[in-house]
Amino acid sequence: MGDDAADGECGEPARDERNELPRRHPAASLLRPGAAARDGLRRHRRHHRPRGQPQLRRPGRHVRRPRPPPELVDAGRPGPLRGVRREARQAVRRVQAVPRPRGEREADPQREHRRRGWPGGGLRRLPALAERPGADGRGADRRPAVLPELRAELARQGPRAGAAPADPRRRPRAGRVSRRHRAQPRRLVRRVRREAEPGALPRSRRSRSRLVNVSFSILDLSPICEGGDAAHALRNTIDLARHAEQWGYRRYWLAEHHNMPGIASAATAVVIGAVGAATSTIRVGSGGIMLPNHAPLVVAEQFGTLESLFPGRVDLGIGRAPGTDPTTAAALRRHADVDADEFPRELTELMTYFRPPQPGQRIEAVPGAGLGVPIYILGSSLFGAQVAATFGLPYAFASHFAPADMMPALALYRSQFRPSDQLPRPYVMLGVNVFAADTVEQARRTFTSVQQAFVRLRRGQPSRLPPPVDDVEKLLTPAEQAMLSKALSVSFIGTPDTVRRGLEQFVAKTSADELIVVSQIYDHQARLRSYELTAKVRDELERTAPIICGGGSG
The missing domain is CATH 3.20.20.30 (Luciferase-like domain)
Structure with missing residues (x-):
């Protein structure tokens, strides 16, 4: 019942309510169900994060590729077939390349990051997240949301000195990001939260007042x-x-x-x-x-x-x-x-x-x-x-x-x-x-x-x-x-x-x-x-x- 079961589960090409794409992807036909697929599923779960989970990694670690969409879960997981994972990743990139509605694009921290001229696109790895209702009002969109105080801080600081404004049409390069760009958003979040405490002075004022005004x-x-x-x-x-x-x-x-x-x-x-x-x-x-x-x-x-x-x-x-x-x-x-x-x-x-x-x-x-x-x-x-x-x-x-x-x-x-x-x-x-x-x-x-x-x-x-x-x-x-x-x-x-x-x-x-x-x-x-x-x-x-x-x- 291997092939019949697979076709029965994914036979009808259902529509994705958010980006209007078929849930069954051509890459799913390359995946073999059965014992090998289950073994691949276990290996995949062990080495890949769940869908939508924020990437919180220490500076210096490389950023893993995103997990395949749930369509591939229904059809089984990559087995020992050579090149299956690469083709699945390419399919995921094609899905992610579809533009979202305008309201979602404005709230996208990655787009906000590029628009203000910040290199690296590091805001998508912020540790502070906020769950927003999905476009259909039923699910929860777990994309990172920019903190209001962080957005205000970014607007106040403006582009980094010496950095040329990035082309908004250019998609940020996937894979490795420099350590400085990865650590910068986290330092900014810590600074914003520290300055939000009662009686705290901004970092610049605190550093200047170490030896001054000491009675x-x-x-x-x-x-x-x-x-x-x-x-x-x-x-x-x-x-x-x-x-x-x-x-x-x-x-x-x-x-x-x-x-x-x-x-x-x-x-x-x-x-x-x-x-x-x-x-x-x-x-x-x-x-x-x-x-x-x-x-x-x-x-x-x-x-x-x-x-x-x-x-x-x-x-x-x-x-x-x-x-x-x-x-x-x-x-x-x-x-x-x-x-x-x-x-x-x-x-x-x-x-x-x-x-x-x-x-x-x-x-x-x-x-x-x-x-x-x-x-x-x-x-x-x-x-x-x-x-x-x-x-x-x-x-x-x-x-x-x-x-x-x-x-x-x-x-x-x-x-x-x-x-x-x-x-x-x-x-x-x-x-x-x-x-x-x-x-x-x-x-x-x-x-x-x-x-x-x-x-x-x-x-x-x-x-x-x-x-x-x-x-x-x-x-x-x-x-x-x-x-x-x-x-x-x-x-x-x-x-x-x-x-x-x-x-x-x-x-x-x-x-x-x-x-x-x-x-x-x-x-x-x-x-x-x-x-x-x-x-x-x-x-x-x-x-x-x-x-x-x-x-x-x-």
């Missing part, structure tokens, strides 16, 4: 040096804040730490008030207040008072770490239980106190209500990044001592960011250790103080900031040296040129909007010199970088 700020821990006391450390803090204002730093933050013999800024709000009174233009704030240690209402009242004293200059950085050891944290909170879910609720309550009072609201922060003190989220993990993105707040990452999760946290923050009244787009602040000096030897020697203090803290023996030494490696074990190389990897040590090159690479890698400079240096004059040289590095970056694009926060 420099200071995080001061008020270090208590060996041989000194807290009063001396606080006087040095006020003196450094005055110099920072002269050197053009954007903000001056202080951190909250408790039961630490080497840090004098435990009463952070009080020290912020002293710094604000000693300066006039630089922003002052916390970097940060550990919210689990305080009632949100108390924090709102404290920073509402600071905002009333120094209007438009106060920042409130919020963190959820204890800022001390577990025993001291229990003494601060009066309980040892810490719930991670409590932090978002406390943050929501704190933000409510800074908004204008609502009718029926029984508790208000006075002062604080309606002042809108800007809030920043501090963190060193993915949790802080998610909180900052959810609430639409700026995110300050503690990369100066915990850089392990920096890149994943930044990616999470930028991808999940939701615009808010305070911030329309993501804003990233990164902590960096900078030890700048006139010579490399001086800079490396000043860095040994923070190395010693960090190791002592990890040993459970916190101390005051020790003086620098010449051979710090002799004081450390190999494990401690490896720990320091990871924890303090975001450190830039050397002359201004060395620091500048390091900061350029760091900003290009992270696309940071602001750098918070930390310099824990034993000698106060050397510390002032380091911040002065860092400010000169910032000025050099601003002079050599292109035009500023983008904005900031606060």
